[in-house]
Amino acid sequence: MFVILVYDFAQKRVGKALKIGRKYLHWVQNSVLEGEISKGNFVKLKKELEMLMDPEEDSVILYTFRSQKYSKREEMGLKKGGDDNII
Template sequence: MYVVMVYDVAVDRVAKALKIGRKYLTWVQNSVLEGELSPAQFAQLKAELRRALEESDSVRFYILREGSFRVEVLGTSKNEPSQFI
């Protein structure tokens, strides 16, 4: 599956989120990483982030598979979009 990770975390945890994310994904710009992951790798990434971050932080994963798309959120969902363009 192809995963795009976008994070909005407190300043003191930005480096942690980036370090964990870079173990699994490629850093493409500030607060955005992406890459191909197996389901096991994706589960490991989420588990590491849950341990390092706080509930007030927000991490969104955009998961693309053949013919499907879904969004998962860790932490606080800042604002749910009403529609995608």
């Protein structure tokens, strides 16, 4: 499946959230990651973020698609993220 992860964590946890996300997805820009992921790794990703987050302060949004071919992506302005992020 193809996933877009958007997160907003308190400053003291934001670096750890990025580190968790990058184990499974590609960093696109501040607090946004995307990529293909297996169902098993998707469950692991959610569990790790859930264990890190404080639900009173932090939030996560996960957009899931059957595959990347059912999504469209446009970039405008400054490109952030790595060059290994070829979609």
